[in-house]
Amino acid sequence: MKRINYIFLILSVLLMIFSACNKSVQYRALIVTGQNITNWQASTPVLKKILEQTGLFRCDVAVSPEKGKDMSGFKPDFEKYNLIVLNYSGDAWSEEVKNNFSSYVSNGGGVLVYHSASQSFPEWKEYNEICGLGGWGGRSEKEGPYVYYRGNQMVFDSTEGVAGWYGLPGEFEVRIRNMEHPVTKGLPVRWMHGSDLLYARLRGPAKNMEVIATAYCDTTGGGTGRHEPVLMTVNYGKGRVFHTTLGFPADGNSPAIQCVGFITTLQRGAEWAASGKVTQPVPLDFPSISGISLRPELKALTLREDIENLAKYEIGKSTKYYTDLQNRIRKASGDKEKLLEIEKLLTRILKDKSATVESKKLVLRELGWMGSDYSVPAIKKLKGIPELEDEVNFALERLGVK
Amino acid sequence: MLKKSSRRIFLKKSASALAGTFVIPNLVPASSLGLGGKIPASDRIVMGVIGTGSQGTGDMKGFIRLKDQVRFVALCDVDAKRLEAAKSIVDKANKSTDCRTYKDFREFMDRETLDAVIIALPDHWHGIIYTEAAKKKWDVYGEKPICRTINDGKVIVKAVKENGIIWQTGSWQRSQANFHRGAELVINGRIGKVKYIEVGLPDGVRGIGTPPVKDVPEELDWDMWLGPALKVPYRGVCHWNWRWILDYSGGQLTDWAGHHVDIANWGTGLEYTGPVEIEGTGVYPVEGIYNAPVEYDITCKYANGIIMRVANASRLPKGMGTAWYGDLGWIHVDRGNKISASDPKILDEKIGDNEIHLYKSTDHSQNFIDCVRSRKEAIAPIEPAYRAISVALLGEISMTTGQKIQWDPEKEEIIGNPVASRLLSRPYRKPWTLPTL
Numbered sequence: 001m002k003r004i005n006y007i008f009l010i011l012s013v014l015l016m017i018f019s020a021c022n023k024s025v026q027y028r029a030l031i032v033t034g035q036n037i038t039n040w041q042a043s044t045p046v047l048k049k050i051l052e053q054t055g056l057f058r059c060d061v062a063v064s065p066e067k068g069k070d071m072s073g074f075k076p077d078f079e080k081y082n083l084i085v086l087n088y089s090g091d092a093w094s095e096e097v098k099n100n101f102s103s104y105v106s107n108g109g110g111v112l113v114y115h116s117a118s119q120s121f122p123e124w125k126e127y128n129e130i131c132g133l134g135g136w137g138g139r140s141e142k143e144g145p146y147v148y149y150r151g152n153q154m155v156f157d158s159t160e161g162v163a164g165w166y167g168l169p170g171e172f173e174v175r176i177r178n179m180e181h182p183v184t185k186g187l188p189v190r191w192m193h194g195s196d197l198l199y200a201r202l203r204g205p206a207k208n209m210e211v212i213a214t215a216y217c218d219t220t221g222g223g224t225g226r227h228e229p230v231l232m233t234v235n236y237g238k239g240r241v242f243h244t245t246l247g248f249p250a251d252g253n254s255p256a257i258q259c260v261g262f263i264t265t266l267q268r269g270a271e272w273a274a275s276g277k278v279t280q281p282v283p284l285d286f287p288s289i290s291g292i293s294l295r296p297e298l299k300a301l302t303l304r305e306d307i308e309n310l311a312k313y314e315i316g317k318s319t320k321y322y323t324d325l326q327n328r329i330r331k332a333s334g335d336k337e338k339l340l341e342i343e344k345l346l347t348r349i350l351k352d353k354s355a356t357v358e359s360k361k362l363v364l365r366e367l368g369w370m371g372s373d374y375s376v377p378a379i380k381k382l383k384g385i386p387e388l389e390d391e392v393n394f395a396l397e398r399l400g401v402k
Numbered sequence: 403m404l405k406k407s408s409r410r411i412f413l414k415k416s417a418s419a420l421a422g423t424f425v426i427p428n429l430v431p432a433s434s435l436g437l438g439g440k441i442p443a444s445d446r447i448v449m450g451v452i453g454t455g456s457q458g459t460g461d462m463k464g465f466i467r468l469k470d471q472v473r474f475v476a477l478c479d480v481d482a483k484r485l486e487a488a489k490s491i492v493d494k495a496n497k498s499t500d501c502r503t504y505k506d507f508r509e510f511m512d513r514e515t516l517d518a519v520i521i522a523l524p525d526h527w528h529g530i531i532y533t534e535a536a537k538k539k540w541d542v543y544g545e546k547p548i549c550r551t552i553n554d555g556k557v558i559v560k561a562v563k564e565n566g567i568i569w570q571t572g573s574w575q576r577s578q579a580n581f582h583r584g585a586e587l588v589i590n591g592r593i594g595k596v597k598y599i600e601v602g603l604p605d606g607v608r609g610i611g612t613p614p615v616k617d618v619p620e621e622l623d624w625d626m627w628l629g630p631a632l633k634v635p636y637r638g639v640c641h642w643n644w645r646w647i648l649d650y651s652g653g654q655l656t657d658w659a660g661h662h663v664d665i666a667n668w669g670t671g672l673e674y675t676g677p678v679e680i681e682g683t684g685v686y687p688v689e690g691i692y693n694a695p696v697e698y699d700i701t702c703k704y705a706n707g708i709i710m711r712v713a714n715a716s717r718l719p720k721g722m723g724t725a726w727y728g729d730l731g732w733i734h735v736d737r738g739n740k741i742s743a744s745d746p747k748i749l750d751e752k753i754g755d756n757e758i759h760l761y762k763s764t765d766h767s768q769n770f771i772d773c774v775r776s777r778k779e780a781i782a783p784i785e786p787a788y789r790a791i792s793v794a795l796l797g798e799i800s801m802t803t804g805q806k807i808q809w810d811p812e813k814e815e816i817i818g819n820p821v822a823s824r825l826l827s828r829p830y831r832k833p834w835t836l837p838t839l
Contacts, residue, residue, distance in 0.1 A: 188696070290607070290608060315614070318612065319691075323693070334804070390633055398827075
């Protein structure tokens, strides 16, 4: 009897471990590409990396024949996936594939429309409805109104004219228009986006579409002077579409795709399209109105990287490792173990002879309020170093140490 | 209460004497106790200014505008250029060049005999200089926010009260008709019982990155400018833009709480108390020398159940200003003489004789001068200013620690959180200390 219990216990544990492992990757995504007016060879691995980094997605890639080649053999199996990522603008798909795609979406499939994909298939009515808005390729008032924001009002503008415009690349401010949408909840309401091509004058059916973020298109250089949609959601049948106009890839290392705002909204938008919910926290290095925030390696900083780089801090150098660390402390919010772990690492900088004086000054400011008995001896040891005298006094006084 | 010099008592007497004799209606401001006409030089309020930057100079002009009621005799600033610019304005008004200038406020305080002083300094200097001015028994027109930390504020409030000085906070919105009207309608129950208040303050600003160390301009005493703040090399950020750096300010949140939170409290009788629970989140710049939060969203609970949300304007449906929500409707006020209500009829309501009539002033500078003479409390006294900024400072502590803060507004202490309590004060760099009373 006892033995059966043990076996049962072991089986349960194995099952738990198995389901826990399995739980991390919840959705299958298919990136559809192979033709694009932007560099799809460069952007596809980036999109894959960004989505797989969440631990929620496993991505396959469907590469179409080259432009002008026979498309009849190109038949992605959409139904196997929770999310279709459109990184494609090129030759028409076969009627069969088009039908498969629109019925995949209307039956509840998830779609992510990425940047130049909204330029594709101007003649395909269902595609325009799925994207909500599009541009170029001869799109005009036939496809629907221009959609943009004026002040706090969304405008549907039926003026005749061609769709699609962009100026020179540059940084611009993104403004969240629905702070309660699962994709945008918890994000700063205004943030600076890494240098990108801002799509403007988009038009389309805009059916069941919500604009969740806009960016102001400056009139210098012939821009519209309107707040143009940059993040949109569309409900198509039972399906959910997340459409981002952001992320001009260049050779795969553009500030537009290294922007934490782009990465985060892509990840969250993908999860929402696949599932209707967002479980990912807002990252610590999300940009704000203050300025852009880039991830050259596409991934977030680790605590270890924060500490290593903080120890090298000099005035005039990047402060992002320090602010990342401060955000970690905020996020730990009363978690004594986590705070002690950070305190130990900070104390190590104080003891580290190769750490800069400026880094120690920052550490002393931080320990001055969040430190415990653990760091006090190391702080006291710095007494007598003239460059650190003020900061040592500051920390000890605040910690209530005589 | 009156511990003022004999000169001040003389002023008080002459004010009432004048009120009985000279009345020249067209020249008499309604609020000026009947004072007007030609004021003898000996009756003018003798004033000085500490901090002659854009705000201090603006405040000073507000008093010069009152013609012969005041005379500026001394100015103080750590920036020689700004000092010189302010002196030229005063000299023109005085038709004389005898206004004295100082770079060090200690010398200014030792040498000068004033009735009143305008103090318009970065927040980190408020603790020391407001307290010292009160100890000199000078009446003070002091800029908001009145303190950088709660502890500084406590000391300042005590100094002002103990020394019986007249204090006017530069929260001039109290002297504007729309803010007064909104607050008076709310406090008289015209929107029913207030349940919720939304206070919208400006969004943060674009950063400037991480500028390198620069030579300190010849005219600037940088070490004195830093004063009690930790010593840092000069990097070209000083006047005005200090307010984006946490050593000297809390950003837009603390810069503006002294205005719209103050008005919110005024309309709900919360002027002499504080919240019991504060929880806030902030968005901090990732990069650069500006490190104050550029977005903030703070929710405070008061003992009477009122919830106050203080956030950057872009997060709120009504944007900037103060919006009171009661069980019968809402009223919103903002700069630009804006006032609106859920039902416009509310705004036509009369306030009856037996109802609450809030202190009325139509000119913030004139009100201060009137009170310096009459020894009556000014429209923006010290404690409400302290209570208004406390909301922001406690919100800042909540944002820094990531924790909900429990606050005892009577004892003015954080309850059960020794780590957060450390942030109620900030050590001063030697040789500076917060004066003790």
